[in-house]
Amino acid sequence: MYLPAEDRIPLLAAFMKTPPNNTPPAAPEPWPMKWIVLALLPCLAAYTFVTLQYRKPGHAFEPYNDLKARAQIHQLLEAGFQRIPLEIRDATDSRPLNKEPDFPDYAENPANKRTLYALITRTAEGGLPENLAAALIEPPHLIRETSTSLGPADLHEGGDFVLKARFYASAEPVAAQLYVHGNQIFLVVELAGPDAPEDDFDAEHVEYRKWLIAPKVPLKPGRYTGLLIGAEESMLWGLKVYEAEPR
Template sequence: MSVPAKRPSPKPWSMKWIALAIVLFVVGYTLVNVYYRKPGRAFRPYEDMNNRATTARLLAAGWQKLPVELRLPAEKPALTLAATVNRGAPGLGAELEAAFAEKPVLLATIGRVTAPQSVARGATCAIYFSGTLTDQHLQLGHVDALRRGDEIVLVPSLEKLPGKDLLTRWNDGDYWAGLDTERLEPGRYRVRLAARGPVAEWTFTVTP
């Protein structure tokens, strides 16, 4: 009785074809991801829900957001007529703070502030200020400008630096905030720049 011949063992794939398959998969995945991905930052459920809740509460309380641009570091602008800046009670105030679903992390203190006495409607109201961080693991992420009637509150919010070991170089920083005045009717406005310490307060006029 004859013994059946054994089938030869299959040869393993060449590393060349394995590498080619990996490259094709990576390229294809990247192309599909880029084509179908929505522009903007990734969806963050907790943060986005808080933002929506905060916006709804602010609108219900009569506040509206104004466009504002933040630049850092900043150079002090040359103003011929600068507003007189005073100091007021610390924080956002109980009423405004209650509108935030999650309380913003504010600068520890506000130092020098330079702002114009008047701005033509539609022009940028350039505000220069210095501030102190509460923690070197944080950085100034953005500034919200909230308006109700003739009152405008600027809310500089801190955010964590990416990574666990990154630290800001200095606790103090110089910042520039550009407030868009297109939505402001001509008239006089009271401004508060919020911080954990005493806020900075001044007035300015929007001219026609």
């Protein structure tokens, strides 16, 4: 069939397709950095204000350490232990060991006036007792051995527990704890890490003298057996707690 030229042009145009545009779109221009910085500044200022204004006092929440500490308290209570933290003070003076404490805050407690101190000279086997070792999630790093120390023999209820410990170690102690179980008292001085191997010629092992203090220690009246624990040798002494005098 013959079509005139004027009819062929629209027909050909209908069958023709526009070729696809394969040219990729132009990438958008990035924002200038100054605008990004200016946008972040108000957010940082608001976050800092809220953090400082409403943050709870004390150390920040550390999930692993905090949960482990709670588990440790629960485990000690389940085993029948009471843990009392001790303050550590230097006792590097040259006074004999049989002298009682003379720091001012000790004299401020009236219950201390009748405290009787005695030298601790009886030795005992070193290491943690089995019941205490089983109650601790992580065993502490113990001082190697203890020596003649000064501790309370007679203590009145509400008095300050003060013990002058003498021991040998390769580093300063970082903490001290008093564990009470029935009529037993276990005193543990902790190091930051394991003590170096003993060597008679090792100058790193030095003698330390430290006051270990628990103000108004919550001990009930009765007789107690105290143990100042060392890894290889411990010191044993007796303690009697009297009822508080009526005011």
